Amino acid sequence: MRFYQHSLELYQTLEEELDSWFMHETKGLMWLAHTETQMRAERARSLLNLACGAETVMITPQEAKALCPQLDLSGGGRYPVLGASYHPAAATARHDRVVWAYAQGAMRRGVHVVQHTRVTGLVRDGERVTGVETSAGRISASVVLSAVGGSVSTVAAHAGVRLPIRTHPLQAFVTNGYDFPFAGIVSDTELLCYVSQTERGQMLIGAEYDAQPSYSLRSSFSFLQSSAAKITHLLPFLRDLRILRQWTGICDISADFSPIMGHTGVDGFLVTTGWGTWGFKAIPAGGEQMAQLIATGRAPALIEPFGLERFASDQTMADPGSTGTH
Numbered sequence: 001m002r003f004y005q006h007s008l009e010l011y012q013t014l015e016e017e018l019d020s021w022f023m024h025e026t027k028g029l030m031w032l033a034h035t036e037t038q039m040r041a042e043r044a045r046s047l048l049n050l051a052c053g054a055e056t057v058m059i060t061p062q063e064a065k066a067l068c069p070q071l072d073l074s075g076g077g078r079y080p081v082l083g084a085s086y087h088p089a090a091a092t093a094r095h096d097r098v099v100w101a102y103a104q105g106a107m108r109r110g111v112h113v114v115q116h117t118r119v120t121g122l123v124r125d126g127e128r129v130t131g132v133e134t135s136a137g138r139i140s141a142s143v144v145l146s147a148v149g150g151s152v153s154t155v156a157a158h159a160g161v162r163l164p165i166r167t168h169p170l171q172a173f174v175t176n177g178y179d180f181p182f183a184g185i186v187s188d189t190e191l192l193c194y195v196s197q198t199e200r201g202q203m204l205i206g207a208e209y210d211a212q213p214s215y216s217l218r219s220s221f222s223f224l225q226s227s228a229a230k231i232t233h234l235l236p237f238l239r240d241l242r243i244l245r246q247w248t249g250i251c252d253i254s255a256d257f258s259p260i261m262g263h264t265g266v267d268g269f270l271v272t273t274g275w276g277t278w279g280f281k282a283i284p285a286g287g288e289q290m291a292q293l294i295a296t297g298r299a300p301a302l303i304e305p306f307g308l309e310r311f312a313s314d315q316t317m318a319d320p321g322s323t324g325t326h
């Protein structure tokens with residue numbers, strides 16, 4: 001939680017720092033609960049968050065309705081809302097704009113961004129990794145950091161590193177414009193779905209990742225069907241909207257649902273992976289901390305527990321709380 005809280009705080013001043021507008025907006029996020037078991041989980045989540053400096057409070061169904069008037073508190077008669085935990089500082093940002101803001105900020109500071117160029121292998125000098133082979137030729141480097149999302153297993157395999165990672169597709173979709181404002185982000189860890197409104201007024205809906213590991217970028221009708229069924233129980237107005245666009249990305253899911261950041265046991269080769277379906281919110285902290293690790297050779301305290309060696313020493317960090325809808 002401390003790691004993600006740090007990231008949230010970095011995001012709050014990032015537009016200014018990068019001199020770029022990426023539509024960062026603090027909206028508040030609620031996690032709805034429909035059973036006593038989930039209420040207990042949400043209470044535990046809010047206490048843990050609070051202990052780590054991330055303001056999170058339990059709210060009643062009426063308070064949830066006041067924050068989000070479109071909510072059907074009976075959950076379509078099947079999923080009554082018993083309460084929710086609420087994180088007022090939660091925010092959204094436009095993902096492609098964040099990527100470009102970072103790329104431009106880095107280039108202004110002298111970083112070379114080489115586009116449309118695939119890493120096809122790693123250069124070795126004995127045991128040490130000393131560069132990358134790419135579709136545009138060889139690039140030497142004293143340190144190579146793999147930050148390739150769902151492709152990490154194939155890149156790490158070039159260094160002979162086997163990671164506890166599975167790659168799963170994750171889908172999302174948007175509806176056409178909704179003419180009224182929709183406040184905040186509504187998430188449901190029992191139904192495993194979330195919804196918010198984009199800057200264009202469209203409703204953005206997502207759910208858990210596909211159960212079958214795969215590198216497929218194909219969007220499926222079954223995903224649309226199951227997500228639409230779940231979300232319309234909570235927000236019946238969505239039935240009157242049309243689905244405009246659907247898309248799929250691949251996600252690197254670690255065995256304990258926590259990221260893996262740091263050394264791999266192969267000299268000169270590091271990874272940042274295991275970001276699953278929740279890596280976007282971690283970008284500022286992940287980048288900052290990995291840069292520190294590379295510069296000093298040592299993992300800063302904030303990310304020390306995320307090392308790969310935790311799997312060998314049986315110190316896994318099962319953290320479904322930070323992963324939202326998995």
Ligand SMILES: Cc1cc2nc3c(=O)[nH]c(=O)nc-3n(C[C@H](O)[C@H](O)[C@H](O)COP(=O)(O)OP(=O)(O)OC[C@H]3O[C@@H](n4cnc5c(N)ncnc54)[C@H](O)[C@@H]3O)c2cc1C
Binds near residue numbers: 151247248249251
């Ligand atoms: C539909 C969907 C919704 C999501 N929603 C959220 C959300 O609401 N909140 C959240 O926090 N996260 C969300 N995520 C997860 C988030 O997008 C990822 O965790 C995050 O993008 C991971 O960042 P990354 O830089 O590690 O990898 P990526 O963003 O996947 O970037 C990896 C890059 O490496 C490149 N690459 C791959 N292989 C090679 C190679 N061999 N050579 C060179 N380059 C290579 C890829 O082209 C890509 O550009 C969502 C993901 C999806 C798919």
